[in-house]
Amino acid sequence: MLNNFEIAILGYDFLKITNAIIMGTIYVGILFIAIGILIRIFPNLLAGYNQLSQRERENSISNGLPTFAFIVFCLMGIILIAGHFAAIGLNKPSLSGSINISVILIGAVVLIVFGKILTNKRVKKTE
Incomplete structure (x- = not known):
């Protein structure tokens, strides 16, 4: 059986871990925005370019x-950050993880499919 002191320590550690996970979501969102800016400036960073x-x-x-x-x-980063705050606003912080996975998977599929279309689509030259 745990005494009150041990429960308080375990609760504090749980809150500490939860806050680290929450900040991780914000950091990942900022990372996606930074990657978007870098790709805009240096297109060679795109995989396979x-x-x-x-x-x-x-x-x-x-x-x-x-x-x-x-x-x-940038949209992926903004949605991750907004989804984090929406999950906290709904009092369901565990929803943030589901939002993260969904946004990353959907964003990857969109990038692959439309990236291939944009690469193969011929440009009409105007004269």
Whole structure:
């Protein structure tokens, strides 16, 4: 049987761990926003960008792939941070983890599918 002192210590540790997890969600959101900004400035950071042919690189830049990746990563970061505060506002902090996984998986699928479309779509030259 635990006495009151031991329960207080266990409760404090639980709160400490919970706060660390909560701050982790905010840090991940900020990280996604930073990655989006870096991809906008340095498109070579996109996975597989260096393997593209010159024509595919020109297509991806003219179709706005770096801008699209910037928007998706920033939206992922903003949704993670907003989802964290929404979960706290609903008094369900455990909901934050589900939101994190959902946002990351959906964002990855969107980036892969639409990134492939933007890379392969030919640019019509205007003369």
